[in-house]
Amino acid sequence: MIDAPSVELPRDFDGLRALILSRRDTLPKRIAQVAAYALDNPDEIAFGTAASIAVSSGVQPSTLIRFSQHLGFDGFTSLQGVFRERLRERNSSYEERLSTLRAEIQNGADNHRILEGFLTASSKSLDAMARTLDQATLDRAIETLAEAETIYILARRRSYPVASYVAYALGKLKVRNQLVESAAGLSPEIVSFATPRDVVLTISFSPYAPDTIEDARALSERGVPVVAITDSAFSPLVQFAKVWFEVAEADFGGFRTLASTMALAMALTVGVGDARHARSGQKPR
């Protein structure tokens, strides 16, 4: 008979992997072979039968049982449960997953859970954008931006990282642009250079930074078309934007992600770059 391990059974896949890795060197050859196969092909373990896994991992079915028992499970079936649970977890709705993670964090902050939370929230945001974003709006925005002599990029605080990325990427694509930075009041001067042949790209989420709104309004009143990325149809930016995107970012621990805003910004940037090249007779990238 095989000794049960002194540590308790791992209930989730991460724990199981840790357990396997910690024993890696003490496992008998065939068992180790199965262990390696299991970590490399978790889906196979989740769905296969003892016999089918035995074939594809090159051992006998009974070795699967022994492997399971070595780890302290009472049979292959309960080991398999962990592999199945993993697939379930992964596909359970984002909302569900997030609330699980939030709950887990309540009882002492586990850093890994925090990371998982942001990863999940980011994925959720990306999914939401893939489902909701309107193609025609995207085309109009890119068309508008591609016609600009200079693209003025306007964002503060939480949105500022996105703006700085766009400025950097447009620069690499040789598209003239001006990042409107300073909270310190330089912006009025920069703003006064803009003409109706330029375009403003502004990014602002609730609570909207007053500077951003005012700059955008000022530019709009001078006839400069505004392309806006914001989070609601009630955003002040919507009033004077020529084209606007509504982006719903998920949050975790009170911090909203930037994943889908960032992806949209990248798409706008590359789209503008392509349109410019096409226009100037070059072949598209």
Place this chain on the structure above:
Amino acid sequence: MIDAPSVELPRDFDGLRALILSRRDTLPKRIAQVAAYALDNPDEIAFGTAASIAVSSGVQPSTLIRFSQHLGFDGFTSLQGVFRERLRERNSSYEERLSTLRAEIQNGADNHRILEGFLTASSKSLDAMARTLDQATLDRAIETLAEAETIYILARRRSYPVASYVAYALGKLKVRNQLVESAAGLSPEIVSFATPRDVVLTISFSPYAPDTIEDARALSERGVPVVAITDSAFSPLVQFAKVWFEVAEADFGGFRTLASTMALAMALTVGVGDARHARSGQKPR
């Protein structure tokens, strides 16, 4: 005997769902009940047994067989295969999807495809991080950062947006930090203020910005611990980093995403905030 449907069997889940929905109104009551249950609880179908599903959907096991046969499958097992395939697919198709999108874009740039490309690349990056990131490294990084008097944040070019986000978020959490900006050479002065009781958080990807590397090296030589986010074990940052993360970002159209770097940065930030609060005797967030 039951007629096979004239349309061929759906091989993937989407096709199956379409088939079910198209027949919704012509299905017998119990069969329809199972159909509704199956679409609402696909994971149950994937993992359950005919008997267990029968119980939770409130029918007889034989009805599951009939349901399967109504749709043209030859039994419950082959229907279940489609539900299982769905769970498998989800985990391994980013690469495939991206190459499809890349190919589509070759023949004339479709803006919506570009966006999809960035969304997919971002998701892929997030998934990769969820699978690979080491918990212990994360804990050490947060612990190191939480002990800092001041956190110096060092990043240029493509990584700069991440740094600016971290600076903003740390500020909101009342954690003292200094964003080392200017390409213009202000940094030597800022750098000279740092002491071994401070910590540097630096972010740099190939091709590594020379300024970032030099600043990080200079600080490290003065005894300031370095936490690095980079893209390879061969990154110059690795040599003198106390803790370092290897982050693999997917790219689309030559532009690498920042999704997982950003999520990691958020987790670090919030983790540090929590650790600080815990340390100062407050209850964690």
Place this chain on the structure above:
DNA sequence: CCTTCGATGAAATAATAATTCCATATTTTA
């Protein structure tokens, strides 16, 4: 070199699950 003990393979057995069958109920249609 022999002994012992854990590891392994293969087949037997037990458990579980899918499928079929048939009696009964329900709906449809003439």
Place this chain on the structure above:
DNA sequence: TAAAATATGGAATTATTATTTCATCGAAGG
């Protein structure tokens, strides 16, 4: 409303799968 066709429940059957057993192998220790 009667007859036919279809659907359903429940149990019996068949198939599949996990698990156990046992003989053999191979390495470690004396």
